[in-house]
Amino acid sequence: MKAAELAISPFAATGKFSLFLIGEIGRIAIFFFHGLFTIFTYPFRISNLMDQIYFIGLKSIFVIALTGAFTGMVLGLQGYYTLVKFGSEGMLGPAVGLTLIRELGPVLAAIMITARAGSAMAAELGIMRISEQIDALATMNINPIKYLFSPRLAASLISFPLLTSIFDVVGIFGGFLTGSILLGINSGIYFSHMEAAIVMDDITGGYVKSIVFGALVATICCFQGYYTHTRKEGFGAKGVGKATTSAVVFSSVLILISDYIITSFLL
Template identity: 65%
Template sequence: MTQTALSVLLSPATALGRVTLRFVAELGGLFLFTLQGLWRILVPAPSWSKIVQQVYFIGVKSIFVIALIGLFTGMVLGLQGYYTLVKFGSEGLLGAAVALSIIRELGPVLTAIMITGRAGSSMAAELGIMRISEQIDALSTMDINPMRFLVAPRLAASLICFPLLTAIFDVVGILGGYLSGCVLLGINPGVYFDRIDATVELADVTGGFVKSVVFALLVAVICCYEGYFTHARQGGFGAKGVSLATTSAVVLSCVVILVADYVLTSFLL
């Protein structure tokens, strides 16, 4: 067998090995980036002013969009749930169906996805621009740790804001189901809220908050990582690199949210 024929036969295996090695290297880098970011939250003392700024940006500025999405999600669930349950004569269970759907699944997942689109993309773009304009290198030159100054506050703020915004989504979503089921379709409000009280358990609420914390860590780490290492991205540098990093951060975060949701649900049920 000639050398050329051997190269042709081995080229698919070579390409697969190259992709595998690159994936393992990226995964290892992301893991180390996560550990360093979490460590810099606590050591040295937290930069509270930076954390408060990020809480305002990630949390306060997201309240309106989270409440709006939660309201219409609950109203849609109320409509769909009513016309499904009425076929079985069980429309009184609408409150339980809406509350459990939102608290267990839709609240944490949709909140995380909406914050990814609003704040996660901004984190990736901001850090990417700081990287290509050499501001991050300037911080290192001035003996200021970029991880503590830029990444750790965003991680801490995300861990604080995601559960709080999830709680807002849950409450507004249940009220949206009340508007559809009770105000528009005539279900007894007492029955609606009584079924919620009788069905929803503390484990359901706790599971939703556990998901929100995990999603917060995943979204913040992925978005910050993509922006922080924009200069190392293959296929683009400068403005194009920032755009690719931002797009990759949002898409990858949304995919990871859904995958993590399945994994967490399988353990929490």
């Protein structure tokens, strides 16, 4: 009996984990669609949306610009020393531009916003949950998902592409700073080659990514906070801490995984 149990246990564990995973994905999907649809239902809380755009979007600009600048600068530096070996340092512009617009812009911006706003969403909703504020909304006949999640989702869908654009532009000028001003590539060559190499599809692709990341980050972070109380391994303040951690970790990992999947479809 014991031996049989022992033999089965890895399978049982795998099965249990798979069921949990499928269940969790299902719950997240329901949460996401509930939030998405209620964006368009009455009443529209414009001021809540504005608050969230201010918090997720406007307040992130500085961090995004800073990381964008240094990403662009290091790309310019690395790119120059690699390209100069082949005598094609003129291609630095397209290299920096394409890397930023197609890959690094959306991904790094999303990870930065996760760290800044995503963690805050998870912690805020988590605390609202454990202090019964979410229940209080429900008793007032206010749909808590619509009241709390929908504005955050909508604000993310609006802010992520815009922040990504800022990241891209600042990054391109960062590359220009190192490549052209410090290392002496002709600025005309830097920009004209970039202009010639980048097509509209690259830019749309970048936006598609950033919109998907926006939905992903908002959904996972809000989900983790909103359902803090259902976690088995931690309640109260500890639960909120764990929810915040897993919100950031899951969001970041899923950003990279979904980036690969979207890229493979777009190419």
